[in-house]
Amino acid sequence: MPTVDLAKTSKRELNGALHALGEKDHGLSWRVDNPAGQHALACGLDAPVNIEIVGHVGYYCAGMNKQAKVVVEGNAGVGVAENMMSGLVHVKGDASQSAGATAHGGLLVIDGNASARCGISMKGVDIVVKGSIGPMSAFMAQAGRLVVLGDAGDALGDSIYETRIYVRGAVKSLGADCIEKEMREEHRAELRELLDAAGIGEDVAVDEFRRYGSGRQLYNFHVDNAAAY
Amino acid sequence: MCGIVGLFLKDSSLEPQLGSLLAGMLEVMTDRGPDSAGFAVYGAAEPGRVKLTVRGPDLDTIGDALGHDVKVTWRDTHAVLSVPEAQEETVRGWLARERPDVVVTGAGRRIELYKEVGLPAQVTSRFGLRAMAGTHGVGHTRMATESAVTTDGAHPFSTGEDQCLVHNGSLSNHHSLRRMLEPQGIHIATENDSEVAAGYLTWKMKGGATLAQALEAGLDDLDGFFTFVVGTEDGFAVLRDPISCKPAVMAETDRYVAFGSEYRALVGLPGIxxxxxxxxxxxxxxxxxxx
Structure with a gap:
């Protein structure tokens, strides 16, 4: 397995080498040591490869990811997997703010907690957080699913368009136009699939979750609000 | 954008290394603030004496003028005056009268506070931070966005004995707070919003609040974006605004508590x-x- 030691190799060299990978490298595994909190590691990948980063990473790790599986054996800074298109990003520690921001596809799994604005403006990504998420999460979320095994902070799903949110713990407060919705059979099945995809066993039961989503009251201008302008 | 760091030691065997650890943290934060830098270090107290850190031109003659009771340590553009407690007022009066060009940047039993324009690595080396010992310290690297790059605008700010604050963010109600604080005897020397936050905490602590209580009250009274790291003679604290606008990472071991705007700043700490x-x-x- 190729191993890159970031104590000796520059981030640009690493990212350049990762960008050179493609379909021909299917299943290839790389290991990255000593990330030391550097920003923008393993960004912009577009190859079906496995990248394991051993240590804490800085901002925007695995941003814009396509196809690749990126595992962070540590914490991730702001904007991990932001704008991911496909693939899997797995953070084994905590994630900072704006995890999975604007991401269109793929799966982001966070074993620890994610702080404020997790899944902000998410556009189709699936996010599974095994811990809790901070305030203003799923702000203006447009598509995708967000699963939280712990609690959610203030103003969950504020100004949400669409996106289904499943929370097992307490929700401190819901944001504008985010409402609790009925858990139907299709939702239980979907949630089970997401938990399975994140490697979460049957000891976490789908019945322990509640579902939240869009009240769809902000889609159109409401004439009663005319006086506000 | 700015970078802030702080280090609070629990293990006294690390105290000789405080300066070198803090310098390393500060220099990594150059990307967040290349315009100027500053730091405060809480070193050893001398019984019966207070330390005044002063900054200004022509400090080399200041010792002669102040007499034998005042011990002077020169460090680049700053000097630390070790003054017998009983003479603090006299010395401050003399400075105000005879040397209005000299600014007292920090005062207390243990604090020394340095700030200057330039790259953080230059600033730490000019003042010899790496050789300083102490129990805790804070630092700041500044990227000026709203006011000029001057030494006055650099952090930390100290508005009370052995107190200092570094701030990443901006306050929107600092004018009204300033108007409230000044009649209460809180002296705010610059136009900087962060100094007002420092003054606010000084005012609360003067009224009997602990550092933690003063910060708690600040959540109601300070409007704007902030991540603060605050030092007192024996305390160290961190507070972020309710929407956590500015970044913050902390690390804790049996030996220390450390703060950085980014995790990168903490990478060089022992046992991280x-x-x-x-x-x-x-x-x-x-x-x-x-x-």
Whole structure:
């Protein structure tokens, strides 16, 4: 397995080498040591490869990811997997703010907690957080699913368009136009699939979750609000 | 954008290394603030004496003028005056009268406070931070966005004895707070919003609040974006605004508590691999006090 030691190799060299990978490298595994909190590691990948980063990473790790599986054996800074298109990003520690921001596809799994604005403006990504998420999460979320095994902070799903949110713990407060919705059979099945995809066993039961989503009251201008302008 | 760092030692065997550890943290934060830098270090107290850190031109003659009771340590554009407690007022009066061009940047039993324009690595080396010992310290690298790059605008700010604050963010109600604080005897020397936050905490602590209580009250009274790291003679605290606008990472081990705007700043600390690394929550006061 190729191993890159970031104590000796520059981030640009690493990212350049990762960008050179493609379909021909299917299943290839790389290991990255000593990330030391550097920003923008393993960004912009577009190859079906496995990248394991051993240590804490800085901002925007695995941003814009396509196809690749990126595992962070540590914490991730702001904007991990932001704008991911496909693939899997797995953070084994905590994630900072704006995890999975604007991401269109793929799966982001966070074993620890994610702080404020997790899944902000998410556009189709699936996010599974095994811990809790901070305030203003799923702000203006447009598509995708967000699963939280712990609690959610203030103003969950504020100004949400669409996106289904499943929370097992307490929700401190819901944001504008985010409402609790009925858990139907299709939702239980979907949630089970997401938990399975994140490697979460049957000891976490789908019945322990509640579902939240869009009240769809902000889609159109409401004439009663005319006086506000 | 700015970078802030702080280090509070629990293990006294690390005290000789405080300056070198803090310098390393500060220099990594150059990307966040290349315009100017500053730091405060809490070193040893001398019984019966206070330290005044002063900054200004022509400091080399200041010792002669102040007499034998005042011990002067020169460090580049700053000097630390070790003054017998009983003479503090006299010395301050003399400075105000005879040397109005000299600014007192920090005062107290233990604090020394330095700030200057330039790259953080230049600033730490000019003042010899790496050789300084102490129990805790804070630092700041500044990227000026709203006011000029001047030494006056650099952090930390100290508005009370052995107190200092570094700030990443901007306050929107600093004018009204200033108007409230000045009649209460809180002197705010610059136009900087961060100094007003420091003054606010000084005012609260003068009224009997602990550092943690002062910060708690600040959540109601300070409007704007902030991540603060604050030092007192025996305390160290962190507070972020309720929407956590500005970044913050902390690490705690049996030997220290460390703060950085980014995790990168903490990478050089001993035993960081095994430290509990966490992001301080918004609107939660984190405070430590020395035994």
């Amino acid at each position: 691999e095994a430290a509990k690394v966490f992001e301080p929550e918004p609107a939660v006061v984190y405070a430590w006090v020395r035994d």
